[in-house]
Amino acid sequence: MTETTETAPGWLTPEELELTRARMPILYVDAVPVRVDDTGLVTHVGLLLRIGSDGTVSRALVSGRVHHHERVRDALMRHLEKDLGPVALPRVPASPQPFTIAEYFPTPGITPYHDSRQHAVSLAYVVPVAGDCRPRQDALDLVWFTPQEAASPLVQQEMSGGQDVLLKQALAHVGCLP
Helix, strand or coil, X not given: CCCCXXXXXXXCCXXXXXXXXXXXXXXXXXXXXXXXXXXXCEEEEEEEEEECXXXXXXXXXXXXEXXXXXCHHHHHHHHHHHHXXXXXXXXXXXXXXXXXXXEEECCCCCCCCECCCCCEEEEEEEEEECXXXXXXXXXXXXXXXXXXXXXXXXXXXXXXXXXXXXXXXXXXXXXXXX
16 A cells, blocks of 8 residues: 555544554555557556565555545546556546455455555556556556566565455456466
């Protein structure tokens, strides 16, 4: 999950967020950016390279919180633009449907998803992007992998918090894995 401090009205201060995280689940969106061919088949999957709060480098999906009074679609667009740049041109439908719901727990082992900071519920989407993607904010790089490369053990071991599991679910959802 990504961390940024937001200054928009209706958002929590860092102290309020910490207190809220300790008491209730927080809603997130996860997005798997993909390139598709003319027939709609996924040809590439985009994975971000990030440095975690503990200093480790890992591959990650686009991810972030949904603000109070923000539509899920708007949160998805905001995080895609924040991580991929303003001309990524994501094609998010008017009424997006998640391919799964991932529930992150601070206690490892309850689900495949783990976030030591909180209990988070994330709506996960596969999002085709057509424009020029340039990583921003805390993303160091964006690398496009074929679906087979993205599902490989080498790439999967570079992901943390269960996002490797989420990526495989996304690839299966779009017909790239058996």
